[in-house]
Amino acid sequence: QVQLQESGPGLVKPSETLSLTCTVSVGSLSTGSYYWSWVRQTPGKGLEWIGFILYNGRTFYNPSLESRVTISLDASKNQFSLRLNSVSSADTATYYCARERDLGATRYFDSWGQGTLVTVSA
Amino acid sequence: EVVMTQSPATLSVSPGERATLSCRASYSVSDNLAWYQQKPGQAPRLLIYRASTRATDIPARFSGSGSGTEFTLTISSLQSEDFAVYYCQQYNNWPPLTFGGGTKVEMK
Numbered sequence: 001q002v003q004l005q006e007s008g009p010g011l012v013k014p015s016e017t018l019s020l021t022c023t024v025s026v027g028s029l030s031t032g033s034y035y036w037s038w039v040r041q042t043p044g045k046g047l048e049w050i051g052f053i054l055y056n057g058r059t060f061y062n063p064s065l066e067s068r069v070t071i072s073l074d075a076s077k078n079q080f081s082l083r084l085n086s087v088s089s090a091d092t093a094t095y096y097c098a099r100e101r102d103l104g105a106t107r108y109f110d111s112w113g114q115g116t117l118v119t120v121s122a
Numbered sequence: 123e124v125v126m127t128q129s130p131a132t133l134s135v136s137p138g139e140r141a142t143l144s145c146r147a148s149y150s151v152s153d154n155l156a157w158y159q160q161k162p163g164q165a166p167r168l169l170i171y172r173a174s175t176r177a178t179d180i181p182a183r184f185s186g187s188g189s190g191t192e193f194t195l196t197i198s199s200l201q202s203e204d205f206a207v208y209y210c211q212q213y214n215n216w217p218p219l220t221f222g223g224g225t226k227v228e229m230k
Contacts, residue, residue, distance in 0.1 A: 046209070046221060046222075046223050046224055047166070047209055047211075047221035047224075048221070049217075049218050049219040049220065049221070051217075060216075060217055061217065062217055062218040063123075063217060063218060064218070096165055096166075098165075105172075106154065106171055106172040106175075106213075107171075107213050108156045108168050108171040108177070108213075109156070109158070109166070109168060109211075110168055110177070112165035112166060112167075113165065114164075114165060115165055
């Protein structure tokens with residue numbers, strides 16, 4: 001059973017960069033059938049898809065965040081990471097890493113981390 | 123962007139009763155829709171994918187239906203552990219993947 005665990009600072013100052021890492025236990029990130037994803041959740045906007053990275057490093061981002069987001073992967077450490085630049089209070093949220101399984105004709109998030117609350121405040 | 127609208131926002135149901143949750147897409151997503159359950163302090167959990175296929179270990183009291191723009195999640199006989207927030211999510215037209223705003227199922 002794969003497990004995902006987010007780590008990173010819980011407090012980030014406005015205009016700075018939010019950085020989170022997701023460590024994946026069991027299995028390899030170098031599997032073609034999965035998308036390694038970030039999703040965030042706020043009371044106001046609900047669940048918001050941030051983007052994902054494939055095993056080969058290709059990334060897809062939410063257009064609303066694309067100018068500020070970078071997702072990267074370190075297969076040797078079985079980790080993938082999120083960087084969100086120029087944060088504001090609107091980026092305060094619980095951030096989840098998740099695995100999305102692609103079956104070709106369908107796809108779904110089948111594993112999630114426990115989530116980590118990141119607060120943007122001076 | 124496909125906007126997903128869930129109704130009602132809150133559903134008050136007694137244990138043993140049937141719960142019917144709705145999800146509407148702003149335009150057709152075919153059957154490329156999933157449902158998730160989220161309990162307080164927990165991550166979402168997959169219930170249904172491809173509009174009507176139950177995920178592994180999901181009880182048969184959960185069923186999904188619909189296609190195009192109208193979808194329904196039905197819980198045939200609510201158990202105490204089913205009180206939670208439920209989200210629909212489309213993966214037909216992306217980026218971005220989009221989620222509904224959620225329906226909270228609470229005890230009546």
